[in-house]
Amino acid sequence: VCTYPLIGNYGIPDNERTNGVYKNFESESIHIRALIISDYSTEYSHWSATRSLGDWLQENKIPGIYGIDTRMLTRKLRDKGTMLGKVIIDENPDVDFEDPNMTDLVSEVSIKKPVEYKAGKKKVVLVDCGTKNNIIQAFLGRNISIKRVPYNYDFACESCDGILLSNGPGDPKINKKTIENARKAMEKNTPILGICLGSQILALAAGADTYKLKYGHRGHNQPCNEMGTKRCYITSQNHGYAVNADTLAEDWRQWFVNDNDGTNEGLFHISKPFFAAQFHPEASPGPDDTEFIFDIFVRALK
Template structure:
């Protein structure tokens, strides 16, 4: 069956349908990964988007539930150059086409994805309609112009109820804005007691969980569309160690007074170079975002820790006085390299250190404060610096 992809600039692609029959409108984006299409399709951050894979052959190793990053996919369409109908992989449970059909997702193959990617790079991401209908070009364009892209993606993909994944380590409140399973896996690998909460959970409700730290997950869409979350993060960062990933990074920045803007065509793939400014080391990272924190808006309370080596956009932030940091990329990978897994270790160490500092008795705190004041008076600058808890 024929399928068509129509961009809002009028460009029409015709190809073969695979997956489900039907039609949907979404933002068309491209991912440069050579592998990992299972994790891409099941990443909740792609909610509402029509995903184009730049690698020419997709579906050759089939689909396995063990490799999913969410319970179900939320993409609005899938675009490939060539689709393999008969996968070759002993782990495969079914084909890519079977998965798309199961969840009512339209796929189109036979598209010149190089041409499509060049259009998106030149003009930026744009709205598109993907369909198996035989309606005229004019009718499709009318529906595309009249259709809106939803702004409630986070509410769509977030968990609807609180649940706990027990562990013997620090307790982490993971706020689910569309969290990938990889974040939970990495926290569990380090023994954390994880409580996953919905995106609209209030600061008071989180306080009652008595967490040792807060994890802000990845998620889809514009961070400014989840304004209540910004207020919640603004409260929590004053009280708990905090680590933000992707959308969580943007929400952390907004809560501290920074601003965000939309990128021309975003960063999506598993091979993006990021420089850690402190060490000068370059990490290869997995990324999936369409927005960035603007450098000129960074407030005095934040410092930049990582930058993108390709376009110099901000990839990491750290609070100067509070135990809080964030990264724009995905240290949990899946798909992508595991270069940045050390950030989870850093978060766990930070929670343990802050908890130990806050367990100091009032008498010890007074003694430490008096010692600090004496050192400062004696001109011993830096030796009397107070800990986070003592401040």
């Protein structure tokens, strides 16, 4: 559901690739089930646009609907929390709802076989739970080679300098194989960075617990305090689950806390090279606000 009233006026850019990944898109395809907007602009104008939003949705077989009072719908979601919904074309009120959080969403968005992106001598294994392309670009830009592997790949046995657990959709507890492999990698003291879903997977591998948020954190304006400092960062987030900080073991600490609701936004081990951020450092609502997290991880690589 898009809250901004006018959607589509910028159009969609082309499929140009840089370093083997899409330059203008964060994934290889659209991963939403449907798009709901208020007012759709059939005419678009942007120097990089090559097609309309409608054409792009049709290419990917994604249904879209406009003429909906999305602000009213947003108020309902704000008051009731995250709700199941469905776009239907008849007046039959007897609708079966599928809860996506009960399914293995990560298996739908993860790659099926390993892919390598060459840069420098240091190599990071990126566990693809639905990774954003800009995460790959962030490490290639730091001269770090990437081996991108499926979510159920036995990455704990991989020869590498570090492991990156990516973002992704759904309930983290469903990803039992990824959690198990993360736990094995931790036993080897391999440097690990978790981003978004990866933060939750790392916490679960360390014995902590996660839970579902009523509303979730969505948007580019989530304030996060870095614990032990007087710094607050505006972060980009899109997640519906969080780590229960009260369940962290004694040798783990909270790194960041959400200033809106006090929930956990990052964690680290006090003596081993394990780090995690619940937000997206690569999204950079400002110039490069929290990309220092990548730099800390790079310095920790073997």
